[in-house]
Amino acid sequence: MKILVTGGAGFIGSAVVRAAIKAGHSVMNIDCLTYAGNKANNADVAGHKGYSFAQVDICDAGALARVFETYAPEAVIHLAAESHVDRSIDGPDVFIQTNIAGTVNLLQLSKAHEISKFVHVSTDEVYGDLGPHDPPFHPGTAYDPHSPYAASKAASDHMARAWHRTYGLPVVVTNCSNNYGPYQYPEKLIPVTLIKALAGEPIPIYGAGDNIRDWLYVDDHASALLAAAERGVPGQTYCIGASREQTNLNLARKICRILDAKRPRASGAYADLIRFVTDRPGHDRRYAIDSSKIETELGWRPQTGFENGLSKTVDWYLANQDWWQPLIDAGAAARQGQAAGKG
Ligand SMILES: NC(=O)c1ccc[n+]([C@@H]2O[C@H](COP(=O)([O-])OP(=O)(O)OC[C@H]3O[C@@H](n4cnc5c(N)ncnc54)[C@H](O)[C@@H]3O)[C@@H](O)[C@H]2O)c1
Structure with missing residues (x-):
């Protein structure tokens, strides 16, 4: 297929481009x-004859239309978004523009060009959060987004479904749990933990560290999105996760133990650096995903075990300081999203 991937210079998008x-x-x-896009993330495919890149803002409908006219995609996998919850607390406007208005531009052009599949890539955060004994999110779970980020993604999901129902656009929506792996911008929990630890700096854990997330290795998300593009049924929603629930504190401790083994500190254990900091306002307690629909209907399964994926991720950050150090020097890991005056 000729696939137009949006946001392909970001963390998950670059994995999708490599897999495609x-x-x-x-x-x-x-x-x-x-700030989150980086052409270095596409270095593996840059010279490939099947790969091309255009620096285009999805909010710029005219520039986007020219790409559709010249490239004539058969399918769209739409990942471009503002993606960081903490940033959405400080500055929601760009989330509304990119995540909602930008998505509508893409839907309109996809309709005009009669593309054969539109995969709208979304998050489990649209469902709100779970109590300790609630069953996992599934495609029928009612929407209840809590952060400006989650609300903007929820709105874009509704737009995508409306374009299917009203105009017959062959839309597939995917809602995925937290991803981890190489090339994740160092503002998110796993790279921040790793990089703070390596620098010997305090490792910040929000609140009591008991918030729970269901972690999926990024290449497994990419393979699920390709399955959705190739075999997903228009009008359907697929939830994607690995059923590996972890508290944030356990996760940070695991990373510290891996680092203790791979690059021991001169004195003490990396976990000694863990510090509890003021919680994120409105911080969701628990996410968990029931992936049985995509497993039975599209034959997708995660291939990467959590311990293996985490170890591979640590190895990648240890080997690629030249990728992340300039981002850290530019302030990537600075704390954001404390809702000024309340933090
Ligand atoms: N990271 C996760 O754990 C996770 C989980 C589920 C779903 N998602 C969704 O997956 C998608 C990708 O997430 P990510 O973590 O790779 O994000 P990211 O922030 O690493 O990458 C986003 C990419 O989109 C690009 N972009 C942003 N605004 C744009 C615009 N207006 N026009 C064109 N490009 C623009 C950025 O330059 C960047 O390359 C998002 O839609 C996100 O909501 C992420």
Whole structure:
């Protein structure tokens, strides 16, 4: 297929681009390269004949229309978004523009060009949070987004479904749990923990560290999105996760133990650096995902065990300081989203 991938210079998008090229598809990656976008994330595919890149903002309908006209995609995998909850607390406006208005631009052009599949990539955060004994989120769970980020993604999911119902656009919506792996921008929990630990600095854990997330290795998310593009049924929603629930504190301790083994500190254990900091306002307690629908209907399964995935991720950050150090020097890991005056 000729696939237009949006946000392909970001963390998950770059994994999707690599997987799509490897599977024999041709890819047009459009990305406006915000602070989170990085062409270095596409170095593996940059010279491939099936790969092209255009620096385009999805909010710019005219520029986007020219890409559709010249490239004539058969499918769209839409990942471009503002993605960090803490940033959405400090500055929600750009989340509304990119995540909602930008998505509508793409839906309109996909309709005009009669594309054969539109995969709208979303998050489990649209469902709100779970109590300790609630069953996991599934495609029928009612929406209850809590952060400006989650609300903007929820709105875009509704837009995508409306374009299916009203105009017959072959839309597939995916709602995925937290991802981890190489190339994750160092503002998110796992790279922040790793990099603070390596620097010998305090490792910040929000609240009591007992918030629970269901972690999925990024390449497994990419393979699920390709399955959705190739075999997903228009009008359907697929929840994607690995059923590996972890408290944030346990996760940080695991990373510290891996680092203790791979790069021991001169004195003490990395976990000695863990510090509890003021919680994120409105912090969701627990997310968990029931992936049985995509497993039975599309034959997708996560391939990467959690311990293996975490170990591979640590190895990647240890080997690629030249990728993350300039981002850290530019302030990537600074605390955000304390809702001024309340933090
Ligand atoms: N990270 C997760 O754990 C997770 C989980 C589930 C779903 N998602 C969803 O997956 C998608 C990708 O997430 P990510 O973690 O890779 O995000 P990311 O922040 O690493 O990457 C986002 C990419 O989108 C690009 N972008 C942002 N605004 C744009 C615009 N206006 N026009 C064109 N490009 C723009 C950025 O430059 C960047 O390359 C998002 O839609 C996110 O909501 C993420």
